[in-house]
Amino acid sequence: MKVTILGCYAATPRSFTNPTSQVLEINNHLFLIDCGEGTQVQLRRNKIKFSKIKHIFISHLHGDHFYGLVGLVSTFRLLNRDNELHIYGPKGIKEIITLQLKLANSWTNFPLIFHELTSKEPELLFEDSKVSVSTLPLKHRVYTNGFLFKEKEGDRKLLIDKAEEYNIDYTLFKSLKKGKDVVSEDGKLIPNYLVTADPPPAKSYAFCSDTVYDPELVPLIKDVTVLYHESTFLEDQADLAFPTKHSTAKQAASIANAANVEKLIMGHYSTRYTNIELFRTEASEIFSDIILADDGKEIIVE
Amino acid sequence: MKVTILGCYAATPRSFTNPTSQVLEINNHLFLIDCGEGTQVQLRRNKIKFSKIKHIFISHLHGDHFYGLVGLVSTFRLLNRDNELHIYGPKGIKEIITLQLKLANSWTNFPLIFHELTSKEPELLFEDSKVSVSTLPLKHRVYTNGFLFKEKEGDRKLLIDKAEEYNIDYTLFKSLKKGKDVVSEDGKLIPNYLVTADPPPAKSYAFCSDTVYDPELVPLIKDVTVLYHESTFLEDQADLAFPTKHSTAKQAASIANAANVEKLIMGHYSTRYTNIELFRTEASEIFSDIILADDGKEIIVE
Numbered sequence: 001m002k003v004t005i006l007g008c009y010a011a012t013p014r015s016f017t018n019p020t021s022q023v024l025e026i027n028n029h030l031f032l033i034d035c036g037e038g039t040q041v042q043l044r045r046n047k048i049k050f051s052k053i054k055h056i057f058i059s060h061l062h063g064d065h066f067y068g069l070v071g072l073v074s075t076f077r078l079l080n081r082d083n084e085l086h087i088y089g090p091k092g093i094k095e096i097i098t099l100q101l102k103l104a105n106s107w108t109n110f111p112l113i114f115h116e117l118t119s120k121e122p123e124l125l126f127e128d129s130k131v132s133v134s135t136l137p138l139k140h141r142v143y144t145n146g147f148l149f150k151e152k153e154g155d156r157k158l159l160i161d162k163a164e165e166y167n168i169d170y171t172l173f174k175s176l177k178k179g180k181d182v183v184s185e186d187g188k189l190i191p192n193y194l195v196t197a198d199p200p201p202a203k204s205y206a207f208c209s210d211t212v213y214d215p216e217l218v219p220l221i222k223d224v225t226v227l228y229h230e231s232t233f234l235e236d237q238a239d240l241a242f243p244t245k246h247s248t249a250k251q252a253a254s255i256a257n258a259a260n261v262e263k264l265i266m267g268h269y270s271t272r273y274t275n276i277e278l279f280r281t282e283a284s285e286i287f288s289d290i291i292l293a294d295d296g297k298e299i300i301v302e
Numbered sequence: 303m304k305v306t307i308l309g310c311y312a313a314t315p316r317s318f319t320n321p322t323s324q325v326l327e328i329n330n331h332l333f334l335i336d337c338g339e340g341t342q343v344q345l346r347r348n349k350i351k352f353s354k355i356k357h358i359f360i361s362h363l364h365g366d367h368f369y370g371l372v373g374l375v376s377t378f379r380l381l382n383r384d385n386e387l388h389i390y391g392p393k394g395i396k397e398i399i400t401l402q403l404k405l406a407n408s409w410t411n412f413p414l415i416f417h418e419l420t421s422k423e424p425e426l427l428f429e430d431s432k433v434s435v436s437t438l439p440l441k442h443r444v445y446t447n448g449f450l451f452k453e454k455e456g457d458r459k460l461l462i463d464k465a466e467e468y469n470i471d472y473t474l475f476k477s478l479k480k481g482k483d484v485v486s487e488d489g490k491l492i493p494n495y496l497v498t499a500d501p502p503p504a505k506s507y508a509f510c511s512d513t514v515y516d517p518e519l520v521p522l523i524k525d526v527t528v529l530y531h532e533s534t535f536l537e538d539q540a541d542l543a544f545p546t547k548h549s550t551a552k553q554a555a556s557i558a559n560a561a562n563v564e565k566l567i568m569g570h571y572s573t574r575y576t577n578i579e580l581f582r583t584e585a586s587e588i589f590s591d592i593i594l595a596d597d598g599k600e601i602i603v604e
Binding site: 062067071075100141 | 313314315316317339340342343346347363364365369370372373376377380392394397398401402405406407408443444
């Protein structure tokens, strides 16, 4: 699992900082999460292949989270994309994008499929044999969702030496990987655990931005491998967090701690701060395994 | 008069090139022309004060000419702008911008005034005592206007030594600057030309992008000081120019030559070309005083 931070600053793009966008690579999927202005340039700088992006998830309709979307869709068109593009985001996103394509007389030549969200309960957006994506309802100034990406537990790991030792025909290996007991060539029932090992633990990623401090989120993200939680403010501006429906570094850490996550990525820093290390300093009083997002950073989770 | 090129490449923003946007400073006005994605970052990099921009002119609704507009308007809001912003552009532009502000629940706290264009004849958009701005109807794949910015001829230049020599009271200096004859303190009629000189010549700037090669443009831009004319293609791709309704370097030079302009700025290069000097090479067979636009370049016209 790899997270590439394309942009992680709040409010407005600046000379050297980008608004929210990130790419999650999980189980051979490449998911784009949020798409602030300039995202297509950040994708190029990070050498991410445009054609691999098939699903884009937009948390909410504040500009710093989606103003780069229409440009990216238009560029896909110019690059003669032909595979489907799925866009998940709040109701209204379809009208915004299609209005602009219509007025430019530039319909896409690939299927552009909108999944407009209105529910305030978690809902499943995408699922295949390897991964699922669900919403995490967030509390912000406008309708907002975070997203929970979960690997499915993989097949059991076949211990090939053991399987040969127990004289098991190779046509049964698939059954073994699925956890079944099998009968060996000499007629003995071989319990699965003797010839397989547990699969690697399924990883999960929760993206939570933008959101006020919200303990109701904790059960929804319990035990995730990596939590990205916004931390717009430090303690010096803590009184701004609630009225703007954002979080502080300490609040992000409290959520990570309560949800028992393995790692916390912090981002969505207010551009008033020049030294983002202070976010770690304040949060690490409450939670230890912290990664500070920064534009262009790749975070690999083994 | 100064033109700052914020972006001058066609189609799509890339790691080191920006789509169309430029700032024209003329007679203490600062006009923003087109606003491709990333324009607000380019404004910052070129240290142009956001609050000085009061008029934005959008040529057409292809993304590489206006996808940065909504972000710029939103940033003006975040910066607590309070002075009026006028946006001139094709019909539809108001709906695009206001829909996005509405869905973000982010109305501007400053007056945002749209001037939607539909005419296919030149029309006056703005005028004050020093400058006028009119449309230049262009032929492109969608409804498109160029813009003609014209200084008005200034006051005559008072020759102060001469005025004193002819014994003219200083209360009459304003009349002299306006070209009037006056009576000296000793009762003589002093013809204006004896004590004043011609004002500096009024400068003009024509922005023509995007457009197919169109000789009908020539009388509208006759004798302008500086012409910005798109040149998307070189001769190697000349057969693409007409079907895509763009121009070649030679075609841009032909228009400059026929219109007898002083200087030609070329830009809107297709991103397939890596060496933009070739645009000068081809165009200079037809027209000599050529400036190649490039992102970040400042062009001062004395």
